[in-house]
Every structure is written in C-alpha cells, then in structure tokens.
Amino acid sequence: MSEHVESLPVTMARWVGDAHPLTRQLALPADGPPGSGRGLTVPPTVRDLPTLRGFLTWYRTEVLLPTELPAIGRAFAHAGGYEVRELLALDRTLAGEARLRPFAEASQAVGRAQLWRLLPLRDQRLIQRYWRALEAGRAHGWHVLVYGVVLSVFSLPLRSGLMHYGQQTLAGFVDSAGRRLGLREEDCTQLLAEEWATLPGATDRALGPGKVLPTLCV
Secondary structure (H helix, E strand, C coil), X not given: CHHHCCCCCHHHHHHHXXXXXXXXXXXXXXXXXXXXXXXXXXXXXXXXXXXXXXXXXXXXHHHHHHXXXXXXXXXXXXXXXXXXXXXHHHHHHXXXXXXXXXXXXXXXXXXXXXXXXXXXXXXXXXXXXXXXXXXXXXXXXXXXXXXXXXXXXXXXXXXXXXXXXXXXXXXXXXXHHHHHHCCCHHHHHHHHHHHHHCHHHHHHXXXXXXXXXXXXXX
16 A cells, blocks of 8 residues: 555655554554553444444544644744744644544654654754753644654655655554454555545645645634
C-alpha cells in the first residue's frame, strides 16, 4: 500500500514518520505496558470490514478534515511568522475541542516526544519556547501542532505535508485493523484506495483560497 503515499524528503522521515496515536486504538490492549498507549481500547464498533469503513468515514469527516488538517495549517503559519503566543493559544484552544478529547493523552504524548527530538535545533527559538511552555504547564503539545511546526521549520510544502499526514493516518488505521481482525489484504488495499481518493480535494478545500486555513470550531 505504501507505494501510493505522496512522499516527503527521506531525511525528514524520522521527524514526521511517527505512527498516528489514534491508530493505537485499533492495535493495543487496554492492559499494555506503561508508555505503550495503556488505557486505549479497540473501538467496540470496529469488528469487520464494514464497521472499519464506517469508523474511517467518521474519523475522516469528524476529526481529520474539520479539526486536524486546519490545526496543522495554522501551526505551520504561526511557526513561519514566529507567532509564539498565537501558537500557544491554539494549543490551549485544542483542549476545548470535543472531537479530540478521546485522543488527548496519546496525542500529547506523541507531540511532546516529537518536540523533545527537535530541541537540539538551538537556533529555533520558537521550538525552545514551545518546550518551556510545556514544562511550565502552559501548553499541551498536541501532535498535530508539532507536526505543523516541523513542516515550517524544515521548509516543507504545506499541501504535501497535509496529504502525507492524511495518507499515513488512514493507512495506519487500515493496517492495524487489518492485522488484528484478520482482514483480507485485497479488501484493505481497496478500502485504503477509496479513502485516499478523497484526500486531494479535501486538502485543497482545507487550504482554501490563497491557502488560508479555516478557523477551528470550538
């Protein structure tokens, strides 16, 4: 399946290639070891191919497109303009986003880990200030915001970054569910192709005229 993913530069794989934390819901038991996603459980509605399809549709229409892609885009813009206060305000705003609450712990754990890996970039003051805000309890470190910051810091194209995020996330769900539920590979491949086919248009709509991302609804 991976041959269809719109790729980013190979040197960036270690920064943006982490598995989406939501995919752990389809793969990890509730009694897993500390630090491995403990407390996340398989959604009871995901038990076969039709229910997986329904879950992907829900995630794509309720989380990915209206919330995550705009958040990545806004973080990208704030980082590019060195708008630290605005970035931290956006971080706090996401805490009130109801669609993200079930995944908050996993998202923030991944985001903090990714941001920590960027700390050696001493010349990137925005990263240093974001990290200090996390340590002071003034920010949460959502993984989508750190992802947007990464795209900006390394001057990666936003549209490709959004496409990569959507493709990687959906592929992670399908791969995890397929292995756990014993789904046929050809069925998973077809389902993923259908999901990916929605992303170019959805990404363009998220970017909007003049590549301005819409404001998050809280």
